[in-house]
Amino acid sequence: MTKTAIITGASGLIGSKLLTMLLHSKEYEVVVSLGRKKVKKKHVKLRRVIVDFEDPDTYAQHLNGDVFFCCLGTTRKQTPDKEDYYKIDHDYPTNLAKAAKKMGIKQFHFISAIGADASTSNFYLKTKGETEKDLRNIGLESLFIYQPSLLTGKRRNQRLGERAAAFVMAVVNPLLLGGLKKYKSIAALTVARAMFNQSLKETKGVSVYTTDQIKKRA
Secondary structure, three states: OOOOEEEOOOOHHHHHHHHHHHHOOEEEEEEEEEOOOOOOOOOOOOOEEEEEOOHHOOOOOOOOEOOOHHOOOOOOOOOOHHHHHHHHHHHHHHHHHHHHHHHHOEEEEEOOOOOOOOOOHHHHHHHHHHHHHHHHHOOOEEEEEOOOOEOOOOOOOOOOHHHHHHHHHHHHHOOOOOHHHHOOOOOOHHHHHHHHHHHHOOOOEEEEEHHHHHHHHO
């Protein structure tokens, strides 16, 4: 049976790769991309919808589907204001998940980060941890949480620090063994492939995958 997928953040590092997989898959007949701007990609399966994530009324009517992939995210450089950052990384995903549940969408996939912890003092990891906690409390039928470490892949505006970090991790990765495997860097394409593969399974409840577990499912 073919499915309808809904995706946000389809122009991002992971989202763009996941969008390509969805459009070229036989399992998905319709792909709805929700965003503040239309993605550049065009395809017979693709419906590009402009929405305002601050206003659920602009996207609620478009949540008719089987699987929701939330690939929204920002960086501190892109969004230095902590209040705005929290909106994008916490408020938007949780509001989307609530609307998705209300519309009967069975699966919700969310990209978090390794070390996400609602009780930490680190703002970035605390935000991710609070988002995970609040998503769990919504009571979705199937919630998939992905906690990748450093993401690698070609970005549109890759910064020097990101290139340096990727180089360092390429050297360090072989040294991360046993319980440290989850801290290895991971290709954005691998995360996207794992998300796609898991969406084809009838897994209920909450599933959380760290980097090493994501790689096994890709």
